[in-house]
Amino acid sequence: MENFEMDKFLDYIRPEDNELLRDMKAYAITNNIPIIRNEMKQFLETLVMIYKPKRILEIGTAIGYSSIVMVEALRKSYKTLEGIELISLERSDEMYSKAIENINLAKLSHIIKIRHDEAEIQLKKIVNSAEKFDIIFMDAAKGQYLTFLPYCMKLLPVNGLLISDNVLQSGEVAKSRFSVPRRQRTIHQRMREYLWELNHREDLQTSIIDIADGVTLSVKLS
Numbered sequence: 001m002e003n004f005e006m007d008k009f010l011d012y013i014r015p016e017d018n019e020l021l022r023d024m025k026a027y028a029i030t031n032n033i034p035i036i037r038n039e040m041k042q043f044l045e046t047l048v049m050i051y052k053p054k055r056i057l058e059i060g061t062a063i064g065y066s067s068i069v070m071v072e073a074l075r076k077s078y079k080t081l082e083g084i085e086l087i088s089l090e091r092s093d094e095m096y097s098k099a100i101e102n103i104n105l106a107k108l109s110h111i112i113k114i115r116h117d118e119a120e121i122q123l124k125k126i127v128n129s130a131e132k133f134d135i136i137f138m139d140a141a142k143g144q145y146l147t148f149l150p151y152c153m154k155l156l157p158v159n160g161l162l163i164s165d166n167v168l169q170s171g172e173v174a175k176s177r178f179s180v181p182r183r184q185r186t187i188h189q190r191m192r193e194y195l196w197e198l199n200h201r202e203d204l205q206t207s208i209i210d211i212a213d214g215v216t217l218s219v220k221l222s
């Protein structure tokens with residue numbers, strides 16, 4: 001929903017980021033790096049506080065903003081970060097270096113581990129190591145969500161939560177493929193297939209939420 005007056009009001013009403021997160025957001029805006037929006041940040045913080053995961057997997061780190069947001073929310077909730085681990089996957093050299101810098105500034109390098117690699121390569125390795133994650137936050141290339149889903153299903157325990165960001169593509173996903181620019185049609189089609197899959201798998205319960213750029217919450221049922 002695009003409503004500038006409401007967005008302005010809600011941004012005014014929300015608590016401010018701490019200094020590091022403010023600097024990171026300013027850096028992201030200046031350098032055109034897509035990070036979670038303010039409403040998504042608040043939603044993610046609340047979700048992790050309710051769900052209280054010990055292990056989180058993030059697909060798509062960028063500069064480390066959402067990783068730090070989730071871990072700081074857990075610190076607030078648990079009062080300690082003992083036993084918490086967040087693994088985040090990032091393929092870009094530039095993003096990886098910046099994320100490491102920010103995670104060091106946040107003094108969270110013992111909690112947040114970034115794997116600098118193509119996500120699918122790392123997902124295969126993690127599946128082979130039989131690790132599990134209470135929450136997976138999918139926030140990478142939109143055209144690849146469907147490819148990553150089978151790995152996520154293996155990495156989530158029953159009752160594990162899959163959060164997928166940017167699924168409504170500013171409303172583009174609802175449009176007919178012919179009204180979408182040709183170069184975006186593959187991503188458009190793949191996101192529609194992803195949403196269909198999330199909504200029709202017997203082993204998932206999904207809710208589509210129209211905040212920020214659209215987010216889905218999916219709970220693994222079996």
Ligand SMILES: C[S@@+](CC[C@H](N)C(=O)[O-])C[C@H]1O[C@@H](n2cnc3c(N)ncnc32)[C@H](O)[C@@H]1O
Nearest residue numbers: 035036060062065066090091118119139140141
């Ligand atoms: C939307 S940004 C992530 C934003 C971050 N989660 C935040 O809100 O702070 C997506 C990131 O995923 C990375 N990415 C996209 N596709 C990827 C892939 N297949 N493997 C690894 N990283 C990927 C991009 O380089 C980019 O930095």
